[in-house]
Amino acid sequence: xxxxxxxxxFTGVLGRAISLDAPVLVWYRMLMTAVFMAGILFYRKxxxxxxxxxxxxxxxxxxxxxxxxxxxxxxxxxxxxxIALVCLSTxxxxxxxxxxxxxxxxxxxxxxxxxxxxxxxxxxIYRFQQFYGLGIxxxxxxAILSSVFTVxxxxxxxxxxxxxxxxxxxxxxxxxISLLLPLxxxxxxxxxxxxxxxxxxGADWLHNDWLWLVLLSLCCTVWSQSLALxxxxxxxxxxxxxxVNLEPVYGILLAxxxxxxxxxxIFQKGTNELNWGFLIGMGLILLSVVxxxxxxxxxxxxxxxxxxxxxxxx
Numbered sequence: 001x002x003x004x005x006x007x008x009x010f011t012g013v014l015g016r017a018i019s020l021d022a023p024v025l026v027w028y029r030m031l032m033t034a035v036f037m038a039g040i041l042f043y044r045k046x047x048x049x050x051x052x053x054x055x056x057x058x059x060x061x062x063x064x065x066x067x068x069x070x071x072x073x074x075x076x077x078x079x080x081x082x083i084a085l086v087c088l089s090t091x092x093x094x095x096x097x098x099x100x101x102x103x104x105x106x107x108x109x110x111x112x113x114x115x116x117x118x119x120x121x122x123x124x125i126y127r128f129q130q131f132y133g134l135g136i137x138x139x140x141x142x143a144i145l146s147s148v149f150t151v152x153x154x155x156x157x158x159x160x161x162x163x164x165x166x167x168x169x170x171x172x173x174x175x176x177i178s179l180l181l182p183l184x185x186x187x188x189x190x191x192x193x194x195x196x197x198x199x200x201x202g203a204d205w206l207h208n209d210w211l212w213l214v215l216l217s218l219c220c221t222v223w224s225q226s227l228a229l230x231x232x233x234x235x236x237x238x239x240x241x242x243x244v245n246l247e248p249v250y251g252i253l254l255a256x257x258x259x260x261x262x263x264x265x266i267f268q269k270g271t272n273e274l275n276w277g278f279l280i281g282m283g284l285i286l287l288s289v290v291x292x293x294x295x296x297x298x299x300x301x302x303x304x305x306x307x308x309x310x311x312x313x314x
Contacts, residue, residue, distance in 0.1 A: 001231035001243045007224035009250030012081035013258050014216045015073045018209050021191050022073035023184045025213075026066055027177045028195070032217035034170035037163060040222070048164045054156050058165060062173030064149040070177070071142030079135020081255035082265050085248040086125065086282050087139025089289050090118040092245075094147035096292060099154070110295070114288045121284030128277025129265070166225060245293050 018025050041047055050058065075084035096111045126136045157165070185191050195209030205211070231243075255261040268275045 001228065002246070004224040004227035004231065005243050005247050006250050007220045007227070008247045009254055011216065011220045012072075012076060012085055012251045013254045014212045014220065015076045016081050016255075016259065017206075017212045018216070019192075019196055019207065020209060021184065021188065022070045022077055023177060023181060024191065024193060025073050026069040027174065027181060028213050029069065029217050029221070030062075030066060030170045030174035030177060032213060033221045034167055034174055036218055036222045037167040037170060041163060041167060046161065046163060048160055050160060050164065050168065054159065055168065057152060057156055058168040059172035061149045061152050062169035062171065063176045064145050064152070065169055066173035066177045068142050068145035068149065071138045071145060075135045075139035075142060077135070078138060079129075079132035080261050080264055081259065082252045082261045083125065083129070083132055083135055084139045084142070085251045085255075086285055087122060087136060088143050088146065089248040089285055090122065090140070091143040091146040091150070092292055093118045093288055094144050095150050098147050099151050111292070114292050118285050118288040121281040121288065124277050124281030124284065128275060128281070162225065166221075245289065 015025065020028070072084055072088060075087060093111075093115045096108075097115050122136065122140055126133060129136070153165070185193075195213060196207050197210050198204040198208050252261075265278050266275060267273060
């Protein structure tokens with residue numbers, strides 16, 4: 001399970017390594033993931049029929065997932081991996097607020113307070129990191145979209161195998177992003193469509209977008225999802241939920257390791273002074289996530305659906 005979560009943590013690092021703009025990057029990731037998943041389903045003969053009504057919901061989830069990834073990679077491009085992941089970590093808070101609206105339940109005052117705590121944290125990061133403002137906005141949008149499709153996925157997660165759901169969501173999301181790409185090329189004339197492809201054996205192989213796209217799709221999506229599915233058969237909900245919440249931590253540590261982002265966010269730009277606004281804001285967000293996680297780990301709540309969506313989506 002930890003290997004799966006670690007692979008999910010690499011999504012941000014690879015997103016920064018790939019030179020493509022966010023919509024084009026997502027177009028390739030969804031296409032390649034759908035192709036890899038189709039190959040697995042054909043090889044293992046695991047195709048499962050999906051009703052027309054459920055297909056419509058899977059298509060909606062795929063659409064939202066595509067937009068979520070555009071927002072997430074947009075946050076990386078306009079800010080950095082660490083800020084994108086900190087913003088994305090608020091998704092579980094938004095999920096707890098949206099779930100009662102969709103599934104006709106009651107709101108909990110404590111969850112509302114936790115949501116406000118996370119929002120204050122995001123505000124502090126924005127207030128003291130305004131040069132990353134657009135990236136922060138994209139990151140929060142990605143978190144909200146993640147919470148929406150997680151809540152929608154919860155409705156049908158028990159009906160179909162995760163691989164079947166992922167294939168249809170990737171496929172329909174890819175179609176939707178394909179329809180949006182002409183707008184990207186029209187308004188952003190400098191957008192490139194073809195990834196960089198220097199020789200793998202040359203001096204510039206680190207800038208080979210195809211290599212990172214394959215790793216992003218095959219390892220961080222297909223393989224990690226399979227690992228998570230196998231882990232879910234053997235581990236308790238408590239263990240899985242704790243592991244999944246380490247994803248932003250792994251991602252931020254990897255960004256520190258590969259891109260030295262600790263200099264970009266912990267210290268004020270161009271100085272050696274600590275950026276207290278970011279540190280306090282990140283602390284409030286992490287506190288809200290930890291408190292919400294402890295609430296989810298109560299008997300019955302973790303088993304009710306939170307774990308399964310994470311195991312089949314990221």
